[in-house]
Amino acid sequence: MLRPLPSADADALDWLAFEQAGVLTTAQATRLLTEGAVRGLVRSGHWRSICRGVLLTGNGRLTRDQQLWVAVLAAGPQAVLAGPTAAAEAGVRGLRREPLHVLVPAARRAPRSTLRRLPIDMAAVVVHRTSVLPAEHVQVARPPRTTTARSLVDAAGWATGVREAQALLAAGCQQRRVLPDELGAVLDRLPRAPRRRLIRQTLDDIAGGAQALSEIDFLRLCRRYRLPVPDLQQRRVDAAGRTRWLDAYWREWRLHVEVDGAHHMDARQWADDMRRQNDVWTDGDRILRFPAWLVRTHPEEVADTVRRALAAAGWRPQP
Template identity: 80%
Template sequence: MVPPDDADALEWLAFEQAGVLTTAQLSGLLSEGTVRGRISSGRWRSICRGVLLTGNGRLTRDQQLWVAVLAAGPAAVLAGVTAAAEAGVRGLRREPLHVLVPATRRAARTTLRRLPIDMPGVLVHRTSVLPEAHLQLARPPRTTTARALVDAAGWAAGVDEAQALLAAGCQQRRVLPEELDAVLAVLRRAPRRQLIQQAVTDIAGGAQALSEIDFLRLCRRHRLPAPDLQRHRVDAAGRNRWLDAYWREWRVQVEVDGAHHMDARQWAADMRRQNDIWTSGDRILRFPAWLVRARPDEVAETVRRALVAAGWTATPPLRRPGQK
């Protein structure tokens, strides 16, 4: 609830920070005795050293985010998947919370290890490069979506997760590949920088899902001609469709199916669309996304046979050292 017009500074501060305050912020507003009295009476709640809640209930999500930032110390901002999720990127992990602090100072790690049970864990990262352009005007403070996704990809547990984060942000239209490029131009020593740069290049070329990125790299690695990605077409019923990968010259199409294709209604719709493509004269191949990643040689050989059957002249495979 928005405070009334005659609200004092304390009420406005509590409103802006979801009721989470630091003792330093209160020093000029209330005496130490008054603060201790409100905590001991149960009106307020002590969250951790130097951070309290102007209430006594369980922490909401907004309050958890404020606790993470305030407990990490001055100039701390939400970052990584936490900042990206706050920017609207869906499907990201909600815990632990990721916070970024300047490399010139140390975060209060002891304080962060003593958070209450209704508070998720907080991971603190340090950076020596955090220009104003990488900060979002938001409450709680956070990095921009582009910086958040680049950081998240660098901090991810594995390569697949890193690529999936970047693809999700672009596929959901929360960030543009050019914005990711601009962040990488500043972060010259970012973790996985080369991988992120390649993923962004693939996304900019039309590969807007992780499975499509994997497929594009598969084509390059096996010396297959580069397909058009996410090509627009109109089906027999006049509906707009987008092709995952299409070789116009040979009229060969590849569909890479994600988890949503396991849904019965989606499956039926896909069969109708596949029939429409076949009756138009195009060849269509379909692969599950896991097969593209787990058995790329098998997928590449199938695509090669389809292209050769359609008239493509295959490039002789490269010989490995020592191979006759």
């Protein structure tokens, strides 16, 4: 919920509370009020002590915005929101809301005891340290956060597994929140980034046309089983004049592969897929369709089918 804009005659405390969603450090509060006045506000219940050194200028449950401010202020000077938390604040959808991720300079340590004693209505906070945080990687925002590109690169490195790391990068690009080149520029500044090689390969796949994790999986399958690499997201106009996008297409052998996600199970989507498949066939192309889970769990079966289809169309593997 948005806090009301302070009145024209509001004092410095009101404006600071407005800018920081009602969350202040004790140091900020005592610069504007006496220590006794601050203690009195907390003891009377008008203000709330969240953790050591962090106060709420109210006594209700913490909102999402307030939790973000608590995370940054409790982590100490120069802390910024980072990783999936910062990316979500920048508008990337589908990311985990908790825990909250914060980045601090490697030269200083966050107060761990403080972060372990957060109240029950506060999300857990994970603090990461970095020796590389140039000014261009920090977004001017309230609270401060890393840029979308830096956030996604960090999030991919901190992810629990390879698929989650790839999905984070693909989501940011697919939702048009960041460009592969922007992610690559950040990676160039982070020579020791976790999963650096995987991130670079995933960005190359995305730049080559892969728009979803299933398409990235399919490209990896083609490389692993020494199949020719297809063109991705090729534009095509169907018989009715509508623009279609082919998931994977080998133009030389006129073979089209469609990787179906869960949304293809919807009845209307299924009917639309059939019309598109018939249109491809009547134009003389071959089409293969695989569910995304099969590409992921049984790549050898998918590769064998694709290999036979390419061979039937005239492809011959290199010796």
